[in-house]
Amino acid sequence: xxxxxxxxxxxxxxxxxxxxxxxxxxxxxxxxxxxxxxxxxxxxxxxxxxxxxxxxxxxxxxxxxxxxxxxxxxxxxxxxxxxxxxxxxxxxxxxxxxxxxxxxxxxxxxxxxxxxxxxxxxxxxxxxxxxxxxxxxxxxxxxxxxxxxx
Numbered sequence: 001x002x003x004x005x006x007x008x009x010x011x012x013x014x015x016x017x018x019x020x021x022x023x024x025x026x027x028x029x030x031x032x033x034x035x036x037x038x039x040x041x042x043x044x045x046x047x048x049x050x051x052x053x054x055x056x057x058x059x060x061x062x063x064x065x066x067x068x069x070x071x072x073x074x075x076x077x078x079x080x081x082x083x084x085x086x087x088x089x090x091x092x093x094x095x096x097x098x099x100x101x102x103x104x105x106x107x108x109x110x111x112x113x114x115x116x117x118x119x120x121x122x123x124x125x126x127x128x129x130x131x132x133x134x135x136x137x138x139x140x141x142x143x144x145x146x147x148x149x150x
Contacts, residue, residue, distance in 0.1 A: 005132070005133075007077045008077050008132050009133075010027075011028055011029045011078055011079050012027060012136055012140065014041040014054065015054070018043070019140065021043075021045075022045060023046065024141070024144065026053065026054040026078065026079050026080045027042075027054050027078070028054040028055045028058040029076070029077050030061075030062035030071065030076055032071070033073075037065050037066060038059075039058055039061070040054045040055070040057030040058035040060075041057070042054050043057055053085065054079070055078050058078075070093055072096065074096060075098075076095045076098050076099070076126075078098070078100045079102065079141075080100060080101060081100050081102065081103050081107075081108030081109075081110050081111065082098070083108065083113075084109040087109045090126060091116070091117070098126040098129070099132045100128075100129075100130055100131075100132065101134050101137025101138070102134050102138040111130060
């Protein structure tokens with residue numbers, strides 16, 4: 001899947017904001033019934049919390065906003081392929097659809113790595129759509145790390 005849409009544009013904005021805070025620039029938004037119910041960017045350094053990935057931040061905020069433990073019927077847009085921790089959280093939250101931008105051969109766990117959703121122990125598998133705004137998502141990360149090396 002290629003191209004862009006307004007929800008991925010919002011996730012990209014969250015990624016840029018995370019980068020401006022000195023975090024690895026990954027952003028996410030949770031959408032339900034056509035509206036954004038939460039948004040998040042990486043906050044691991046700010047919060048000194050290794051679990052504060054963009055997806056986890058957005059999922060926690062959506063659960064709080066909606067007053068529920070699960071997000072059945074919600075869609076998650078994230079700029080990078082989720083890691084194992086985030087893939088599990090997406091499954092446990094019962095996210096309906098996962099849209100992500102750039103593939104992550106090193107740390108991803110959806111199409112790369114452990115391929116979490118293919119495991120027989122995975123109880124809920126979201127519909128997965130990869131490559132949405134892939135180039136823009138990858139460029140944000142590339143520029144962030146290039147600036148760190150220079």
